[in-house]
Amino acid sequence: MPKQNTANRALRAALFMDKGGVTKTTSTAHLGEALAREYGLNVLLIDLAGKQGDLSKQFGIHDEVRAAEDDAWPNISTVFAEEWSTIAEKVPDAVEDMIWETDENVDLIPAHEGLDSVDDDLASVNVEDRYTRLDEFLTNYVDPLGYDVVLLDLPGLTNNVTLNGLFATGRVIAPLTMGEFEERQLDQLVADIDEIVAGFDVDLELAMVLPSMYDKRANVDTEMLARLREQYPDRIAPSPITSSQGVPNAQAEGRTVFAVPNDELLATAKRVKDAYTDAATALLQRVDGETATASTETN
Template sequence: MQRIAVINQKGGVGKTTTTVNLGAALAHRGLRVLLLDMDPQANLTVHVDKRPDLEGSTLTSLLLDDQKLDALVQETGLPNLFVVPSDTSLAGVEQVLANRIGRETILREALETFAGRTSFDFVLFDCPPSLGVLSANALVAADWVVIPMQAEYLSLQGMAKLLEVIQLVQKRLNPQLKIACVLPCMVDARTNLSTEVLREIDTHFGSLLTRTRIRNNVKLAEAPSFGRTIFEHAPDSNGARDYAAFADEFLAMIGVRAPAAVGNDEVPSPTDDSPEVEPLAGEPPAAPARDDEPPPREIAAEA
């Protein structure tokens, strides 16, 4: 099970949209995906058609009351896609845990004893727009970080702080944490501003910057109000195309071969461990070397 934190302490940059639609794209490829809503605003919970005010058990029960993760997992309308919902009670967690020893490792421990860990291929954490205890739990529990970034003026502001926190977590609590990529979201290719900002992001992040750009797309903005992912809401939209392309690029970046399309019997040779696309080389400005990456592995689609 690969654990992915989708994080950026700025709000409105595309974290929730990316978590839901990356998760849905992976689920459509036959991979089993669990989404964890770690934001008290519960946007992800609503996006997958749940009602935060009606949820009895949310991530709060896990973080504060030692409730087992297995008891919190719910189905969504999409096969292979599951969710642990959030609600506003999560807002109180930071304060309650403030003086509790080991507060940053609660989620990691919960995942270690999670019975579903053998049946899920991915768990995605949708982080809140802050760098508090909730985000720390996500970073400590994660293998990979995905940083969505809005292609607009000042989008790099705050990035030094985020990279510093990631480095600190790597040093103290989770040495295997790696940055997978920086994903430009809400890109308007027609404006010089977007182009300029992308060039600036490229100078800072180099090979960590994805080739995929998530364009501005009204269907992506509409989908949450229907409680549907972009693939159900508007499968022919640019939003669906961009997130499908991102999912493929992401799998290649982390060295996971995309499973054969559902219904296709062709299984890649187990000895052929080369990823579909060359993994990106080079080092991020404030991230660990990437040459300690585990060899590419394959994830079998659920039968």
């Protein structure tokens, strides 16, 4: 776990698509690991995608997390409660106790079964406060821990938890499996982002399109990739994430492909590693560019 650095505000991004099965969790884990392993950054992943706990499965700690769940209070669902600040004040090391170290290079706040009720609970909160609670948690309790990067794995549907994640990060990374339906979903996501920005006056942008499960032998994939590069030239990841059996093989062992020795990796899985590393590099460059632009505009 990183040392505290109250001057540090983490780079935040949310991996989201209003659809399940688009490699959202896989991309959260691998992009986070690329940022940590290749750039030496302190990375925290937060699983908000539901009680199934896929991120903890990805890193092979699901059984331990599940065994501790009954005693895991406070937990990630608690931070959305109105009483959170009082809880955090009265419970020593409340946030630190939520964080699990993985056997790789990232830390994780795992999902909790209490997330199932958060959407309904937030529905009764006034609109002014409903979508700010995660941002307040990250700003007041996570940023002081000194993480360089915080990535959120959001639910595969737009609900109150999702909107909290979008408002808190301001950046959407959209994993996108190859297909006509998925391409339309991306168009809808862009429209939804525009609607959110207009309706709530918040800073929110599509930071990266991350084509996944790509097969260069399939004409439909190569044609779709060409369209995406034309439509999102400044936002598409440098390299598509190749479809590779090496990814589920590594997941079955509770690790990312970054943790698999090179001499055991399939050639396609090596391309997956390279593509996520390229995406990490592009994300950092784009954020640096945004910061420089904002500074120039301010001056």
